[in-house]
Amino acid sequence: DGSLADWFGTLPSTDLTDTVSSGEWIWRDLSNDERTDGTDPDIQYDLTSFRITGDNSYIYFLAKFQDITDATKPYISIAVDKDRTAVSGELWLGGNSDNKVETNAAREYEIIINNNITGFYGVGSGQWTWTDTGSKSISTTNEVVEARIPWGGINVTLPYKLRFTVDIAENNNVNGFTVDIGGGAFSNIVDAITKINNNTWSEVIDGVTDYYFDVGFNIDGKVNTAPETPTI
Numbered sequence: 111d112g113s114l115a116d117w118f119g120t121l122p123s124t125d126l127t128d129t130v131s132s133g134e135w136i137w138r139d140l141s142n143d144e145r146t147d148g149t150d151p152d153i154q155y156d157l158t159s160f161r162i163t164g165d166n167s168y169i170y171f172l173a174k175f176q177d178i179t180d181a182t183k184p185y186i187s188i189a190v191d192k193d194r195t196a197v198s199g200e201l202w203l204g205g206n207s208d209n210k211v212e213t214n215a216a217r218e219y220e221i222i223i224n225n226n227i228t229g230f231y232g233v234g235s236g237q238w239t240w241t242d243t244g245s246k247s248i249s250t251t252n253e254v255v256e257a258r259i260p261w262g263g264i265n266v267t268l269p270y271k272l273r274f275t276v277d278i279a280e281n282n283n284v285n286g287f288t289v290d291i292g293g294g295a296f297s298n299i300v301d302a303i304t305k306i307n308n309n310t311w312s313e314v315i316d317g318v319t320d321y322y323f324d325v326g327f328n329i330d331g332k333v334n335t336a337p338e339t340p341t342i
Contacts, residue, residue: 112249112256117161117172126305128323133332134163135325137303141176144301145310148280148291154178155300157278164331166268168244168258171223173278175255181248182225184255185281185288187299189217190230190264191273194324200237203277205287209297209314211275215322219264223257226286230264261331269334271326275319276303 119131122138129136137160144156156176163170173186187203189211199216203209211217220231221244229242246257261268278301279288288298297314304313304321313319326334 112247112252112254114172114174114252114254117163119161119163121159126307130333130335133328134161135333136161137323139301139303140307143308143310144278145291145299147311148298148300149289150183150280152177152179152183154180154183155278155280157301157303160276160303162274162325163333164261164268164327166331168260169264169266169327169331170258171221171256173223173255175253178248178250178253178255181250182283183281184224184248185279185286186221186223186255186257187275187277187279188221188223189215189275189277189322190219190221191215191275191322192218192264192266192270194271194273200231204231204238204240205279205298206290207277207279207288207298208290208294208317209277209299210318212318212320212322215273215275217275221257221259221264222286223255224281224286225283226281228257228259230259266327268327268331269329271324273322273324274303275322277314277319278302 119134125140153176159174161172201210228246244259277299299314
């Protein structure tokens with residue numbers, strides 16, 4: 111519903127760090143690190159924190175931004191690497207993002223959330239097959255994008271451990287693709303979860319988001335601090 115009321119974990123006190131609190135994986139991002147060379151450079155693409163949790167039916171995401179002035183603008187890409195095996199999935203991201211994930215985080219799925227679409231690209235021969243599923247809420251009051259995707263949609267049976275790569279772009283508000291920056295020659299990603307303490311361009315200048323992270327989920331969907339061995 112675009113509210114922080116259902117999220118109970120404590121944010122880390124240091125930028126570019128993560129923690130597990132109240133069954134949530136929580137990332138604190140660096141403020142004012144978004145690229146400003148897009149068609150609409152604005153702090154509404156500046157990710158300040160990101161949370162992941164779950165229950166028996168869904169995986170939930172909460173992305174908080176510095177200031178969402180237009181709910182049609184934020185675009186969130188969440189690449190999901192199920193087997194955490196190098197180059198075993200797709201490296202390219204969808205949405206005409208002109209960006210890849212790192213080889214050790216090759217994706218089986220890519221969840222995309224924006225004003226136009228909520229769902230994912232699939233795996234194997236259907237890696238570019240789009241599935242509409244889940245739900246989302248974008249709040250300009252609370253500066254958040256909140257979404258949920260059914261575990262069954264991404265073929266996860268709990269408990270499980272997943273590898274994620276998270277990127278932010280500008281939504282074109284037509285078909286839910288990214289707004290192009292630089293005529294297709296450069297990445298369209300304007301912010302990302304990364305340990306690089308600098309402008310996001312330093313991360314995606316080569317067209318690859320190198321940073322990824324693993325999150326373990328208990329049988330009830332909550333995030334654990336000592337990840338269980340997944341069934342793959």
